[in-house]
Amino acid sequence: MPGGPAILIKATGKSLGDMASEDTLLIDLEGNLLERDRQARRRSLRPSIEWRFHTAIYRCRPDVGAVVHLHPPHAAAFAALKALPPFLTDEARTFLEGKTALIPPAPSGSRELAGAVVEAFQDPANQAAIIAEHGTITVGPDLYAAFYMSQYLEDASRTACLVRQLRGVSDGRDGRREVRRSAARGRRRRSG
Ligand SMILES: [Zn+2]
DSSP states (O other): OTTSOEEEEEBTTOOTTTOOGGGEEEEETTSOBOGGGHHHHHTTOOBOTTHHHHHHHHHHOTTOOEEEEEOOHHHHHHHHTTOOOOOOSHHHHHHTTTTEEEEOOOOTTOHHHHHHHHHHHTSTTOOEEEETTTEEEEEESSHHHHHHHHHHHHHHHHHHHHHHHHHTTOOHHHHHHHHHHHHHHHHHHHHO
């Protein structure tokens, strides 16, 4: 980028569900709006309050081309528990195990939060994180890769919530007994 590194970031207060391309702002790594966005300044758009941790990740991870920060409900439930979800499926283990960090809570938009985020993402293995009491951050070489990581993390969190509910109805032992019983029924039918 001429004149130094710059990133595109969502304007604060804009919902991801109905934002348009003009709701993204070009900023330098100190959070300053760049020339291209004079118009945005006239429309009084300001960069996301989380610009500090977005730019901090780009600074410490040259492999990262996109950072996605969301508050998806199931991952946010684990964030409220200050915990990562258990990775119970093959997909979760493949894409998240050993690549997901838990970040301690800190006020939104603060330098403290940016510091905690950098500490987690300094490890080049990390591609995803849950910020305690807040939400998720995922990264990737491009926006699609970073967004897919968000989906894996939310899927793993939702699966863990569902498994927890199902365990109240049937545990693994009952399931195995049921399988044996229906196999025995099958054998009786074949012999009878
Ligand atoms: Zn947030």
